Amino acid sequence: MGKKGKNYYKRKGLGGDQHHQSQGAEQGQENQGPSGWRYDSRGDKPTFQSDAFDEYYNTQALLPPEEWKETVECLRTPLPTSFRVMDLGVSSEIVKEQAKKFQEEISKLHPGQFQELPFVKDGYQETVSMLPALALKGELQQDSLVLDICSAPGSKTSQLLEMLNECPRPDPSKPPEGMVVANELVVKRAHLLIHRLRHHNSPNLVVTAHAGQAFPSCFDGATGRKIEFDAALCDAPCSGDGTLRKSPDLWSRWHPNAGLSCHRLQRSILKRTATLVKVGGVIVYSTCALNPIEDEAVVGSVVAASEGALELSVWKEPPQGLKYEKGVSSWKVKSGGRWFSNFEDAERELGEGKNARLVKSSMFPQASEGVDLSKCVRVYPHLQVTICDPS
Template identity: 30%
Template sequence: MDPIVSAEVIDFPAQFLALMRQALPNNDDFAEFISISQRPLRRAIRVNTLKISVKDFLALTAEYPWQLTPVPWCEEGFWVQLDDEQVPLGSYAEHLSGLFYIQEPSSMLPVQALFAADESPLSLMDMAAAPGSKTTQIAAKMANQGLIVANEYAASRVKVLHANISRCGVTNTALTHFDARVFGAALPEQFEAILLDAPCSGEGVIRKDPQAFAHWSLESTQEIAQTQRELLFSAFHALKPGGRLIYSTCTLNHIENQQVIASLIAAFPDAIAVESLGNLFPGAERVVTPEGYLHVFPQRFDSEGFFVASLRKTVGVTTLAHPGFKVGKLPFQPVPLKIKQAISEQAMAIGIQWDESLSLWQRDKELWLFPKQVESLMGKVKFSRLGFRLAEIHNKGYRWHHEAITALAKPMPTTFELTAEQASEWYRGRDIYPDTELPKGDCLVTYQQQVLGLVKIINQRIKNSLPRELVRNGPLFK
């Protein structure tokens, strides 16, 4: 089963309660906050429109043992109540193939704010990106066009970030692994939009994690706020004039929220315009602050607590001194046009296609696809991962990479559609022995018309090609 926190009495620190008393002066409201904090958090999902429309997803899952309730601020978001919990949400076929992402609705708000008023930025940074919920949401909003620089400071979380990006079919990212305080100096006024979902004390996630207050103190909150100020200043310097900066946290106190923003406005009073989010969605007026920020306490929508602010950079500011690090030589070379055409033809023969937003590069015998817009950043910052691997060259042609197949391949006339039972075997890493006749040679296998991989047909056996790290054990869909 998916991890659901059982209700338990939470011992709130006295200083935290004092802060909340100031923020929630109404006694009934304060009591409701304390009460709901003891209750388990509702689960929710977001449909990944890079792979399926909301309409088609609802039709596909209409007979499933769950009840979906729309999230008012995100048309792709739904609270989900499972009527049959034998199979965890994360083991549904639609999750494994990237059709939906398990995401708390409050955390969908920052990206909704980022794209408010139908803005369409083509160069964007997610400064604290892992585990990837907002990065994948941004990619869907951008329809995989343009560039997302997804940064994660914690090395242990970069792998998780990449796994979620890959599962969701995201192709327009470049991953970095830095303390994000360097970007204001390293990439001054580079991005049309920036999301800083800042590391915080996590007061808003208490319903999911009762240990959120295990190390809470007013002193640590002040220390975190200082880091947040430095990150926010860095983000502001990396933002182009006219660009939008979203600052968000999953905490509730003013120290890490309103006061952090106030410090930036005080430093650049003539270069910042606060954009009110009071009309972001029906009901936003219930959580909008006098400044125009969204301050979501958990009792407002039966959700996690969250804070979101939208800032517009109105004019350029003086750039910072470059941090002085050496980037090193990029170990890739662009593929010549003639060779690119030959590779493209070979790829199309098995159903893989890409558009002009991606460019083909080579490192030794590896072929990679990079977002074209990242080329202007090469040599300015070191990337931990650029784009994604397309194939390896070998003496018999190309060995196509699983990530490229699931992101780019479309069903072909020779594609073999698996049954639910066969797809379950696929995700368990087992070979499949269908009773029906199989195509000859290599072919794509699909389930629910979603490409799962490229396989070899050996006699009447489908040789499983799922990467070992993606093999699942335990209960799966039926």
């Protein structure tokens, strides 16, 4: 599994629009990997090695050395094929039964063969990708308004629709009164999302195409009242270095600046999401990056800046069998080939130029009361010896 950083918040509400959230070498013959690996965009075979990656994460010391070594070795192995069956009534139960019956045969399929199966022609969802939406399980009611602010390609949106439909309601013969708003910046990807979700035939889905950091406020057409969401999922754009098992071509392209470049956008989207959620609402922030600058730094800085309007909460009911580590509270920032423990040193030593512009004060650990980053969740691939039950 690639890493998914999950941060779980609830909005406390201190006036205004303040909210709370709660809570992923040189190429040689010996490094070509098993046949299941994909070639990179240039047609080259993956290298499974990056000195820059090793140096960066060895310095960050996210885990004890021996345990981190296990993580890296696991990242060099193919990602096990997994899929989730959408809850669409009788047909889904039949697929589940058949999948369990032929589990051994399915597990032997090459990824390319698996994708040709009729019931996965619209795509399949990796186990780790299921976790962010599951963090909202138990938080929703049948009339909840839910925002999936970075939703394409739609697998997590599908989960949210199913969870909403599973909520008890006065008349089970009628659809829920709530709604899932699935937002995607790129219009073509929004169309893909609609295509993938068509099987739900749900009246509870609205698809929008806006930049997450500039998502507009919504108002009731009849009363003019501002609409606030009960819950939100912010699965932010990221460097994706937790997906090396799925995309081994990332090894050769990995660079510490990728995380720095993502940080500002991630903060902007998370901050905007917080303003759209009502007091007492819940937000899950997640990425598929290992980098604390994209994970804990984003969460910690946004919560600290809220001046008490946001607070971190623990994941109340993680899936049975899921093993994870707590969030980290100490890390460094690398820019221009140098490491920095605080913004003041970086600002002084980097001076002006590209490297200086990339580094922001929000990237460093925040010394703020009430920001307990140990409540965040880090999922590492080597911990998942057995497949957890995401149900």
